[in-house]
Amino acid sequence: MKMKRICVFCGSNYGRGDKYRAMAVKMGHALAERGLGLVYGGGKVGLMGTIADAVLERGGEVIGVIPKDLVKKELAHKGLTKLRVVGSMHERKALMARLSDGFIAMPGGFGTLDEFCEILTWAQLGLHRKPSGILDVGGYFDLFLKFVDHSVSQGFIRQEHRDLLVVERAPEALLDALADYKPINLDKWLKKP
Numbered sequence: 001m002k003m004k005r006i007c008v009f010c011g012s013n014y015g016r017g018d019k020y021r022a023m024a025v026k027m028g029h030a031l032a033e034r035g036l037g038l039v040y041g042g043g044k045v046g047l048m049g050t051i052a053d054a055v056l057e058r059g060g061e062v063i064g065v066i067p068k069d070l071v072k073k074e075l076a077h078k079g080l081t082k083l084r085v086v087g088s089m090h091e092r093k094a095l096m097a098r099l100s101d102g103f104i105a106m107p108g109g110f111g112t113l114d115e116f117c118e119i120l121t122w123a124q125l126g127l128h129r130k131p132s133g134i135l136d137v138g139g140y141f142d143l144f145l146k147f148v149d150h151s152v153s154q155g156f157i158r159q160e161h162r163d164l165l166v167v168e169r170a171p172e173a174l175l176d177a178l179a180d181y182k183p184i185n186l187d188k189w190l191k192k193p
């Protein structure tokens with residue numbers, strides 16, 4: 001499947017230091033240079049606003065999906081290719097998933113982890129067969145990945161489900177890995193009594 005748009009989950013804050021913001025710019029530029037549109041949470045703040053602006057400055061497409069309550073708080077980015085306003089966070093996640101051909105998590109907080117883990121769960125359940133990856137900026141996700149591997153060792157996550165997760169430290173490498181992704185066959189697990 002040829003990818004047209006990538007959904008990026010990332011923070012509404014910048015994080016400490018310049019590395020997170022710099023990597024959001026690099027990811028935005030890499031998406032635009034490959035002709036890949038960005039689907040994201042529609043905010044103008046933090047890494048969310050940074051990646052959107054980076055895609056736009058290189059002439060790329062940016063679709064924001066934001067709940068109406070966040071628009072009321074004046075957090076919506078007004079300069080996007082398209083801004084889709086939805087009624088709830090649940091609607092936001094569903095629409096972002098429909099609009100996207102792959103998913104990336106960059107540094108962020110609870111919201112980033114919630115959205116990305118839900119997408120992984122949907123893949124685990126066979127609800128989609130799209131690639132999911134982490135852009136691990138400066139080891140930000142090391143502890144999360146250690147937790148995932150611990151869950152595998154303790155029998156709560158199957159290795160084949162862990163293998164759904166692609167991890168890279170550079171935007172170009174991650175986009176290459178997502179483009180080369182071959183969905184694994186989860187039918188055996190899904191049909192288990």
